[in-house]
Amino acid sequence: MARLRKLAAGLLVLGLVGGLPAPAVAAPAWAPAHDLEGACVTLQVYDGSASRGYVQRASVGYGFTGAASSAEPFRFEATQLGRYLLRDSTGKPPYQSVLGWVWAGDAYGDRADWTVSVADGRYRFVSTATGQQLGVYLGGLGAGNAGSTVALAPANGCAAVPDIATGVSGTAAPGVDANGKMVGWIDAHAHITAAEAFGGSLHCGDAYAPGGAPVALEGCPSHATLGWGALLEAIIAGTDPINSAEDGWPTFGDWPQHDTMLHEASYFRSLERAWQSGQRVLNVLLVANRVICGLTLEHTSCDEMDQIRAQATYLRQMQDYVDARSGGPGKGWFRLATTPAQVRQIAAQGKLAVTIGVENSEIFGCREVDDVPQCTRAQIDAGLDELAGMGVSGIYPVHKFDNAFGGTRFDEGVTGAAVNVGNLISTGHWWQATSCTGPSDNEQPLVSDDFARLLQFGVGLPAGAILPVYPSGKICNVRGLTELGRYLVERMMDRGMIIHLDHMSVKAASAVLDMAEQASYPGVASVHSWSDPSMVNRLLGVGGFVAGYAFSATGDGQDTPTFLDEWRANKGLANGSKISGYGVGTDVNGLGTQAAPRLDAGARPLTYPFTATNGTRVAKQVYGSRTFDLNTDGVAQYGLYADWITDLINQAGPDATLLRRHLLSGAEAYTVMWEKARA
Numbered sequence: 001m002a003r004l005r006k007l008a009a010g011l012l013v014l015g016l017v018g019g020l021p022a023p024a025v026a027a028p029a030w031a032p033a034h035d036l037e038g039a040c041v042t043l044q045v046y047d048g049s050a051s052r053g054y055v056q057r058a059s060v061g062y063g064f065t066g067a068a069s070s071a072e073p074f075r076f077e078a079t080q081l082g083r084y085l086l087r088d089s090t091g092k093p094p095y096q097s098v099l100g101w102v103w104a105g106d107a108y109g110d111r112a113d114w115t116v117s118v119a120d121g122r123y124r125f126v127s128t129a130t131g132q133q134l135g136v137y138l139g140g141l142g143a144g145n146a147g148s149t150v151a152l153a154p155a156n157g158c159a160a161v162p163d164i165a166t167g168v169s170g171t172a173a174p175g176v177d178a179n180g181k182m183v184g185w186i187d188a189h190a191h192i193t194a195a196e197a198f199g200g201s202l203h204c205g206d207a208y209a210p211g212g213a214p215v216a217l218e219g220c221p222s223h224a225t226l227g228w229g230a231l232l233e234a235i236i237a238g239t240d241p242i243n244s245a246e247d248g249w250p251t252f253g254d255w256p257q258h259d260t261m262l263h264e265a266s267y268f269r270s271l272e273r274a275w276q277s278g279q280r281v282l283n284v285l286l287v288a289n290r291v292i293c294g295l296t297l298e299h300t301s302c303d304e305m306d307q308i309r310a311q312a313t314y315l316r317q318m319q320d321y322v323d324a325r326s327g328g329p330g331k332g333w334f335r336l337a338t339t340p341a342q343v344r345q346i347a348a349q350g351k352l353a354v355t356i357g358v359e360n361s362e363i364f365g366c367r368e369v370d371d372v373p374q375c376t377r378a379q380i381d382a383g384l385d386e387l388a389g390m391g392v393s394g395i396y397p398v399h400k401f402d403n404a405f406g407g408t409r410f411d412e413g414v415t416g417a418a419v420n421v422g423n424l425i426s427t428g429h430w431w432q433a434t435s436c437t438g439p440s441d442n443e444q445p446l447v448s449d450d451f452a453r454l455l456q457f458g459v460g461l462p463a464g465a466i467l468p469v470y471p472s473g474k475i476c477n478v479r480g481l482t483e484l485g486r487y488l489v490e491r492m493m494d495r496g497m498i499i500h501l502d503h504m505s506v507k508a509a510s511a512v513l514d515m516a517e518q519a520s521y522p523g524v525a526s527v528h529s530w531s532d533p534s535m536v537n538r539l540l541g542v543g544g545f546v547a548g549y550a551f552s553a554t555g556d557g558q559d560t561p562t563f564l565d566e567w568r569a570n571k572g573l574a575n576g577s578k579i580s581g582y583g584v585g586t587d588v589n590g591l592g593t594q595a596a597p598r599l600d601a602g603a604r605p606l607t608y609p610f611t612a613t614n615g616t617r618v619a620k621q622v623y624g625s626r627t628f629d630l631n632t633d634g635v636a637q638y639g640l641y642a643d644w645i646t647d648l649i650n651q652a653g654p655d656a657t658l659l660r661r662h663l664l665s666g667a668e669a670y671t672v673m674w675e676k677a678r679a
Helices: 002-017 194-199 228-237 268-276 290-295 304-326 340-348 377-390 413-427 448-456 483-495 506-519 533-541 563-571 638-650 653-664 666-678
Strands: 040-047 050-057 062-065 074-080 083-087 094-096 102-104 114-119 122-127 134-137 140-143 148-154 185-190 279-288 334-336 352-360 392-396 433-435 475-477 498-500 524-526 545-549 583-585
Touching: 040 134, 062 102, 074 304, 094 140, 102 140, 122 134, 134 148, 185 545, 185 638, 185 666, 194 279, 194 290, 194 304, 268 279, 268 304, 268 334, 268 638, 279 304, 279 340, 279 392, 279 666, 290 413, 304 334, 304 352, 304 377, 340 352, 340 666, 352 498, 377 392, 377 483, 413 448, 475 506, 483 498, 483 506, 498 666, 506 524, 506 533, 524 533, 533 545, 533 563, 545 563, 545 666, 563 653, 583 666, 638 653, 653 666
Parallel strands: 185 279, 185 583, 279 352, 334 352, 352 392, 392 498, 498 524, 524 545, 545 583
Antiparallel strands: 040 050, 040 074, 040 148, 050 062, 062 140, 074 083, 083 114, 094 102, 114 122, 122 148, 134 140, 433 475
């Protein structure tokens, strides 16, 4: 009884002083909202627990209504992980105005980007640009308070996202066979990060962009008639600098074309089309050139390593963007792979494995100026460490200019003249050449007519420079592999990196192959037809990998080789029987033209829709109001490589079965080569 009285007294005291403290209410655990891509919903705004109504359109911006039936429907388009562009029923994007209200804009911009998080079924919308939280502002929709949240409900009547469809349907065959070997083709040489290359303004357009195709594929005034971009493209590609309409999305009357080099040709929806049609590996080469960067009127850092770093960041953000457009982290089809094992894992998931390489002329700052190296072994070691941190699998020791590692292989024509001037600016000297027989680095690389054409575009010599004189006929760069070049190659072998021989002089490439043969090192490659056939034969002998430049299957009237002829020549080499898989090197966005239409395409066209190598059904791809057709456009943009691969096999005649096997074993062969190099 005494115990009961004590208990009753205790309860009375607790009642008088307020009792036991109530359990603390846990704060909502806000997390990025990743699953709203493509959603069509209404927005109901709350302040705390009180509903302020559904968002509806007003005369200028947006107000509120108590009736769900009168609510405005909004479409969501991911701009990056956890971020969205919204469109109302008219297609206009709500944006955070400087006056505090949210108004309807005309196009995507920073203030139309919303960072969205979710907790307990409610959402927070924060302007990515200003940090202001969406809620009620002076009676309308605008900058709210920290307690403002939004409830979403499914709706109808949303505007469509202005997007590009791939045109691919059906179920694809598995990316690996029953033995775990990859089945699909590889593009071993592509530059999809060109938007960040050369200081960031040489190239017009992006492979992706917040705001989608209307932003990524918008024309650039600098590349229009007589703009500096149009003049540079005329020098590089021979295009017309006067008739340059520069209309991008949605008409695309001026670009993309197979012969334009300074406009985006690898928009992510086009890459997606190629992957859906059987591509398994995409080797992205981060590309840089200090001299070319300096030619542009607007640019970021022209330091080549800064350019490489910017592109590595762009590539990672592109993976995140594809994830965002696919439903969240890891859900996208575009997956970066830094090891052969990751390539295999990605292929087994049916996705596209994206590997990373580097192609630039002064890597690690390793120029040579009048034969004096501008870097040390310590800089090389530090540079290789940095590239390893980026996930880089291989590099080009030499690109367009002679450098501290060795001599370059010469360009020709007007391009050759321009690159030779660049070599003079970079090194203090012209290319130095001698007559040679057998393997060579090209014909005479600078003639008066070519230089006269440069002068027409305002390209002149550095002060005091005198034009060099070269022998006629075959010539070879006198420069081979330097001691620093030998050191670089040794360190690359130690790390299991792929050594790209293209662009090396035959003297330098031969020295590298001597080292590879002595070490039984298979990690050597030629992946876009920039090596002499004798070098290709030797690299096949050590187990290296070969890809041919993606020229037209047969003659295109452009005085270029054909893919089939080069493939047949390579398989006819002494070591050609060692080709188990063969690759494609598109050089897309890499200051190189893409395949023109076949001359006989009218008589022997690719018929649409067609069945791709992996069994999917492929229709013509449409950009805005423009429809692409391989027969008339050639490979005007990357999505047409789905068409090109099928057409290539169709044109191979009695070799079609072997060509198909080589191409569909390309990703496997490349990965095996990389695995053996790292073993």
